[in-house]
Amino acid sequence: MKKLRALDITLVGMFVALTAIGANITSIAPFLHVGGVPITLQTFFAVLAGLILGSRIGAIAMIVYMLVGLVGVPVFAGFSGGLRIIFSPTFGFIVSFIFVAFIIGKIIERKTSLSAYITAALIGMAVNYLFGTNWMYFTFKLWAAAPAGFTYKMAWLWMIPPLPKDIILSILAGVLAHRLEKTVLSKGQFKNVKRAS
Structure with a gap:
């Protein structure tokens, strides 16, 4: 297990903070609703963590985000936190951020074209x-307590409204991260951040 550098720790902390802000962006900016669907940015920053930090550091950032919330710091949606979140139906999305960052990181550690991002x-x-x-x-x-008549199909129908937003934000994250890779991240102390993963 490689030791975390000071830069790695800083980046982990930054992405924990960004993901917390992304979870509550509509509380900070209530106008960020499109057709009644809140534009949250948790998934956006989880995706960016994998793209920018790579598989290891990106996954660590999302693990830290989850643990910070579980110990009671209000970093989850609705400024919530604490162990009770484990029993929430939406906790799986928080857990998924770890896998999201890791898998994305593995992909772009092998190929760094814009299409790969x-x-x-x-x-x-x-x-x-x-x-x-x-x-x-x-x-x-x-x-x-499931709603009356709740089915597997209903669960997926609930995911249709935020889907266009998440597709657009994921593409934007890929373009942004690729641009950063070719400019800021390829220079100075940031150079080879993902390779150090």
Whole structure:
């Protein structure tokens, strides 16, 4: 297990903070609703963590984000936190951020073209939806109070409204991260951040 450098720790802390802000962006800027759907940025920053930090550091950043919230710091949506979140139907989306960052990081550590960045971002978003939606379904079926007539199909229908937003933000994350890789991240102390993962 490689030691974390001071830069790595700083970047982990930055992405924990950004993901917390992304979870509550509509509380800070209530106008960020499109057709009644809140534009949250948690998935966006989880995707960016994998794209910018790579598989190891990106996953660590998302693990730290989850643990910070579980110990009670209000970093989750609605400025919530604490162990009770584990039993929430949406906790699977938080867990998925770890896999999102890791898988995306692995993809772009092998190929660094713009198309690879965008593809990796979209794959990460798909992982978020697959893991989170299935967690939500089984949570409702096993212990949470499910709505009347709740089905697996209904769980996926709930995911349709935020889907266009997440596709657009994932593509944007891929373009932004690729641009940063070719400019800021390829110079100075940032050079080979992902390779150090």
